[in-house]
Amino acid sequence: MDQVEIFKALSNKTRLQILTWLKEPELHFPEQPNADFENVGVCVGQIQIKSGLSQSTISEYLSILQRADLINSTRVGQWTYYKRNKEGLKKLSNIINTEL
Amino acid sequence: MDQVEIFKALSNKTRLQILTWLKEPELHFPEQPNADFENVGVCVGQIQIKSGLSQSTISEYLSILQRADLINSTRVGQWTYYKRNKEGLKKLSNIINTEL
DNA sequence: TTGGTATATCGGGAAAAGTCGATATACATT
């Protein structure tokens, strides 16, 4: 993954917020039936509601974050759950500490 | 400084390169008469030559990086020297480690 | 298999960023 693409993914207010929400889902989202925040994350619909932006926009934003390895997804039935990608975030912090 | 603006500053190939160049100036720029890399950094002209982009573009890019607190400048005579801002970079790595 | 719900993809209009050449400003030298 290109470094520029990682920073592009982060250079949008809503996408940054999504990442902060996903860091502590229980603080930002209602309980989910049949899906554990820790295991699978938060479903698109909840993120969309919280963001106030359209469904299509949020779906795209999530895939931008995923392409940047900042989050990853799990499909369960008709739902897609997204959660933080710890490794990707660690890698990013490493880039900043060692290359910039 | 807004977090989004920091990431925007970094979401451009040339600006990222400038930061990596400024991390080890002696590896990327010729010796400068009357100006120490460690003290003041590298002058705009040298950065511009190395980048291959126009003078006006590089001047703007440097001010974008400066507004994001990623570099800072020192004027000496007719030259402006830019160098890395260690504190700003540390703060950024901190944001990633604690907020995202 | 029909209809309902969740998410993804597509097409487009508006706003922002990338990048340039021209010009302005600041400083140094004669």
Place this chain on the structure above:
DNA sequence: AATGTATATCGACTTTTCCCGATATACCAA
């Protein structure tokens, strides 16, 4: 004062990003 050099700012054009509504796809339930 006049000229030369380094950098900053301006105006314009092109490309990219933002964000939407409409549509497609995937899955589920009756």
